[in-house]
Amino acid sequence: MHAGGGAAPSARQGGAPVDLARSVADYTSRFGPDRGYLHPGRADREGIAEAIGLLLDGHREQARRQLARRDFTxxxxxxxxxxxxxxxxxxxTDTAVTPRGWGRVYLDLDHHPSWSVQVPHPVADHGTEQLGVRVLRGAPGGVLVVAGAHRASGSGNSADVAHRRxxxxxxxxAELARRGLPGIQLHGFAASSAPGYDVIASTGxxxxxxxxxxxxxxxxxxxxxxxxxxxxxxxxxxxxxxMQGRAADTDDVEFLHVEFSPEVRAGGRPAERAADAVAGVTRAWARSGVPD
Incomplete structure (x- = not known):
């Protein structure tokens, strides 16, 4: 199952000039296992996800109002x-003394949303956040979802978002999967965990x-x-x-769980080559997600 994400957003202003890679690096540079994490209530989780859905449908102002109530911009x-x-x-709260750690999302504003790249363990899986930016840039219609905290922050495994609902x-x-958007989730493994391999590819x-x-x-x-x-x-x-793979499976949506070695995640040519390979898949998703 693969469906487009509805109408493309309608806002046409130029936007604040940034280097997306630098913005994400600055954002995640504050992450660490000693930073706090606030467990979100059900109303917050559902309200934020619903607002992302409104953005996918082009209802920007309605989404902005709903997100503002959850203290998002x-x-x-x-x-x-x-x-x-x-x-x-x-x-x-990202820059607050005690951030909630609820994450950040980037949605392609010039193309119909048709796929996602997910980074559940930024900093902890070193370099996956920058690889996520490379993947987002590699094909139109992408949605980048970055977790808002180190996986070891908070109480127990509360911030290990790949393993919690x-x-x-x-x-x-889960909202993206419900709408039929396929996703690729980026992880990192220690070299000793899979000697002889650079990448572990799975459908979860x-x-x-x-x-x-x-x-x-x-x-x-x-x-x-x-x-x-x-x-x-x-x-x-x-x-x-x-858990995100299980949600995608429930909705019969394509999902890839990909683990990369430290060398690939370190940046430079290996990261470029990996992102190029991923782009072969995300571009196909973008083409099949364009409405008739």
């Missing part, structure tokens, strides 16, 4: 390196993304990466218990 930014415009949804991150990703709990998974694995191999294909053999870190 909405603005248009212009990514200077690419010339692309995005709607940025940000938590006002009661987070703003999960509520947003379901199999709807099997075709895209094969295409991604083939593309990564063509770029010189050693890939463990979880649908063909036993791999470590297959993401079968990933």
């Amino acid at each position: 909405v603005r248009t930014v212009l990514d200077r390196p690419t010339g692309h415009r995005y709607t940025e949804v940000a938590d006002r 009661d987070t703003v991150f999960h509520a947003i990703c 709990a379901g199999s709807a993304g099997r075709r895209e998974g094969r295409a991604l694995a083939d593309g990564l191999r063509e770029h010189g990466f050693r890939v463990c294909r979880a649908w063909a053999r036993t791999c470590p870190l297959e993401g079968r218990t990933n």
